[in-house]
Amino acid sequence: MNIIVCIKQVPETTQVQIDPKTNTLIREGVQSIINPFDMYAIEEGIRIKEKFGGKVTVITMGPPQAECALREAISLGCDEGILLSDRAFAGSDTLATGYTLAMAIKKIKEFDIIICGKQASDGDTAQVGPGISAHLDIPQITYVKKIEEIQDGHATVERMTEEGFEILKTPLPCLITVVKEINEPRIPSLKGMMKAKKAVIATWKALDIEAEEYRIGLKGSPTQVVKIFTPPPRPKGQIFDGTPEESVEKLIGILKNHLI
Amino acid sequence: MDYLLTENQKMIKDLCRQITEEKITPVAAELDKSEEFPWEVMKVIAKSDLFGLYIEEKYGGMGGGVLDLCLATEEFSKGCGGISVCYAASALGTYPIILYGTDEQKQKYLPDIAKGKKLAAFGLTEPAAGSDASAIQTTAKKEGDHYVLNGTKHFITNGGEAEIYTVIAMTDKTKGARGASAFIVEKGTPGFTFGKKEDKMGIRASATRELIFTDCKIPKENLLGKEGLGFIVTMKTFDMSRPGVAAQALGIAQGALDAAVKYAKERVQFGKPISSFQGIQFMLADMATEVEAARALVYATAREIDSGNKDSGRDSAMAKLFASDVAMKVTTDAVQIFGGYGYMKEYPAEKYMRDAKITQIYEGTNQIQRNIIALALIKEASKNKK
């Protein structure tokens, strides 16, 4: 079983600020981590490998520093890491990102299942996973909360919906995006961490994956951010800090006037 | 403070910190209440290769030393002193095998311990033999290919939970301390049973039980070293393990200090966070300084042992003595900073204080440590005279 896990490095906190002068995000001093949702994808990939044998390859697109995200994935049990890093990739929106990752996967060639986290904690778009499968023209199942079985070239999975879940069967190769209900990510082992430290991470550029110049980076991105801003704070509310009786009385008084 | 740790040691610290934050701290209060043995955490530690830190690579370990073990114990103890002692007590039970075991004995027992498949425990203390270890009553009588054990050990950490026990018993009562020997006893051996689980003040996630031997027959191959070496085995084992107790105390102290700093910043009285009051600031400053001094002593001692110094008894006694006294003081001050909340079980401060107390008592009370230190001083002084 050849498993590919696509991950993204994101800021550790969502408490980011905007520089009022340049109107860009202040990223200094903010630690980078693997997107929390991708941790479940990594864990599921490793579990599939442990059950069926094979290899887990983890891919990320990002700046050279994103290499440490790949090393962390290897410390958990992934076998290989591939970093897609090229100035030409800068400014990619979800369409260009999906294309770039898909081209890298085409270069890897052999794969049975691609696993992504359901979305990234910085952008929250949930578009890249389905985008990759569309570029590769393979079946996709989003919001997977359980892999029931993988047998005879098919995967049977549970897909979470607003009302419950659906059980779906799909031929391999396929792409799934996973939700946090699917597993509990493990903690790395010391041997894994040592292996990760020594691991050789391949870096692929646009030329290596034969990506067309017009489909990557800023040029390949139809969407364009024209403005970022901090949402206006809510007007200060009314706070009651008297005795419970007084506070409740005041609140009820207000609510009955204009709500109930 | 930079202690010039190696890359590997930094890795160990990071890994243990992650385990503590994600797996230990969230369950600490609950296990303290329920006294349930932390098997889930033990499994996580096992999978992370940490039970093998101080065991040679050829027996399935990571080939590290006492400092590695101390770093792990310290980190775990920040989350829970009860959980960390389950880990550290296994090392205590293993050191006799590492120090005095034959290659066969090591082959047989160490790989399972290194993988965390089996926990170990050390059985020395008896109802009438605490600080005075030479008073032990448990006997081991040689009968052909076997030794037959009779007697009761008590206050044994990991008792009932561990699979492998190193036990000190008298093979020749007439020789006093020189008549003691060390044995490996496996759980499940006929005649080897466990007494009640103790209801303790602190480190309540750990299990403390009696080991009861009633005509318990063990093969003669289970003797560690030679007959009569029992007390040497014990002393040398404690020399190795005392920095571990010191590291446990250090971790508890650091955990309490961190909690106190956080609380002092959050708690508002007289319209200001209490951390802005000098009375609190001075307390925190003293606590931090003492913790750092303890750390320096613990790490230095561990390094000294790892560098091959065989005569580290005095230094490891100092490390254990100082770190545990610091832990008691710092955790008591942490309760004070928390004020009334510090006295309540809903907040973490009082648990640190309860957990800290045992570090002044076990593996040699701090009075015994002072004896060791003083004796070493006197011995050295008389040596210099000549």
Add this chain to the structure above:
Amino acid sequence: MGIKIINEKCVGCKICVAVCPFQAITMVDKKAVIDLDKCTLCSACVEACKFNAIEFKREFTKTENIEQYDGVWVFGEQKKGIIQPVVYELLGKGKELAHKLHTQLSCVILGSNIKTKAQELIYRGADNVYVVDAPDLSNFLDEPYTKILVNLIRKYRPEIVLCGATSIGRALISRVAVKLHAGLTADCTGLDIEPQEKILLQTRPAFGGNIMATIITKNHRPQMSTVRHKVMKENEIDTTRQGKIIEESFAPAFFTSRTKILDIVEEVSSTVNLTEADIIVSGGRGMKNPENFAILEELAKALDGAVGASRAAVDSGWMPYSHQVGQTGKTVCPKIYIACGISGQIQHLVGMQSSKTIIAINQDAHAPIFNVANYGIVGDLFQVVPLLTKKFKEKIRK
């Protein structure tokens, strides 16, 4: 730029004839021939051809014939034949956008026996409703839904396509956008038209709501957005409205799916439909144990509301996950949200801060929840909540 048949590779299978939305391909001497007057360069045939016999050079930096794109579309998501409420909200917003663009609003629905729902969509603001009614479309499946929607968009060329940011919408539209090489903006909370260039201004939260970003798609059509539920206002039903219902039919190839549904399971606990509730009473770490949630249930019952929970309460096992409000749970927008013993971590706030009125009850006067609360009570929730329940019951009785 251009499209042509490579005669040596063409085997005359006619698949391209079937998939062309514009009847631009015919067979001449068992080879496909493209009528370039009819062809819109939509590339449907290129993807369909199994023999790589159609050469197509696409200009990726700009959509062809961009000026021909016209109209606002809403994807009419249905489940079990019921149009989802987010669709009505999108029709409300879509109407406003279409008005500013002096164009028409259309809704497209895919399903089985779904045609009967078309009229209501017109009452809700649609000028045209495109209906694809087929048994194979009764439940959502990524592939057939994608193929059909892509084909319809290529055929009618709307300039804007809106879709709910639901689990179906997010999966479907991402795939559709790739096939169309269109720009897609996820999870929009604000949509408007830029008056000069007449392009769509899409505003969405990022970094868990700490940052807002406005995004445009300048050179590609359609401009596609998914939109959160409960953000836009739906139109009033107007039964006097008139509109066109256009039925579309497709060749069997469009309905095939590699993925099959084996079963659909509805979980009982999910019946507490938090996202639909007008009043939500939520509990957090301050509830201390699962039993205490009874007092919240009582308050919710008195107000005919639902009970929610913070992640802390769910992770502690006090409430099932289906009750979780926040970044990793549900996004809710009730009329009144009562947060009890919830400190107000940003992850929770993003899930409830668009509620109309937020009431916070917390012991800690500095809890961040008070920053978003319209009304706050500093005090012991175990005293305050039962008192509130009692007073509400009295008021309602009156």
